[in-house]
Amino acid sequence: EPHWPEEVDVFTVPHTRMKKLIHLYNNLVTSTDFRDKIHLTCLLQNLHCVFTELKAHEQIENTYIMGELRNKLHAASIRNPAVCNCHSDNRLTEMQDLVMDGYQWAEKPQRERQVYGRKLRMALEDFTQNFLPHMDMEEQVFQPMLMEYFSYEELKALKVKVIKQHGIS
Template identity: 30%
Template sequence: MPPLSAEVDVFRVPHYRMKSLVNRSLRRYAEADFTDNLVPNSLLVHLRRLLEDIRTHESIEESLIMKQLVERVGGLPGPRPDCWAKLNDHTCVMPKIVDLVAEITLALASTSRKVDAKAVVGATYYLVHSVYLEHIVEEEGLIMSLLLDYFNPEELVQLKRVVVNEHARSMIGFSTACCEYGSGCVGNEISFDLDMRSAGGLPFESCEEAWACLEAAVGDLRPEDLKPKITVISCQVS
């Protein structure tokens, strides 16, 4: 998909902030002193707060963007996009991740076995980053391409304005100065990819490796329907 005009890119402003927060959390992990026994729990508490912020962000997108998109595509005659089933089933996995981090926190605190707390926390951060990266890729690729196909530019400008205003109203720290179209943070891009995890010091090559670390340390906590893998989702619109 070619570069989008800032005026119609409904995800650009809120995603800028969320990518910044997630990357900042990776730096927090990379700089943590794990010789302090309080650090692992402190990092997991921070991660749970971050996830609650992400969940609020996703709730706004679901109610303001996805609802309109599903109604628009579903209300038109003719063939559905090839990815209609995926679009219609676009649900956020963040609640499951929030619960998972809570379980890991409890398991780490209650286990009597000696475990590598740095590895356990690192595996948790790796999985959170993986799941959210997959979600970001889907929204900025598949979902945005559908918005461009089914909404005209004027509608997207208005939708973006509503989305940005709701984020500013609902989310603490969402700077309205960051929401000026074409200026400030909107003109910049943030690296949010696999390389960021390496830079953050996360010692894993795959989600399966991270899951294995967690399972060895605190048991199998993985929900059956939560098996994040990094994939680039493509969609051919009929």
């Protein structure tokens, strides 16, 4: 596994936080009794917070990392579609919609809440199975590109900015 000095590693710290969130929602969804309206509503509120944070992570990466990387590649006349499309297929918006839909399902009879529960559980599993390799890809493909096209000092500054935007200290 490649290893980067911590001060220029822009992905590992935010991704540790994102993996914690994944762990959190796995625990929550496993322990939720979907027959119980209060349980379900509480889960939805937690998921809403989780996906808001995941979405913020994506936006920070788009703005501060991919945007900057694209500029560097453009300056070097290199076109790399992976850099443009890296967040086009990670289903975050779909997940946010599914969570918002849940509030309507919470008002329905018990059996229907269970149907929603199964759907939500599967969607979360699916999301996780896509998102974990996505983060690996960023660490293994984009971090080396950053090392190549940014100066060490630029990357140090970028890391500070990225961490600050995430509100992680």
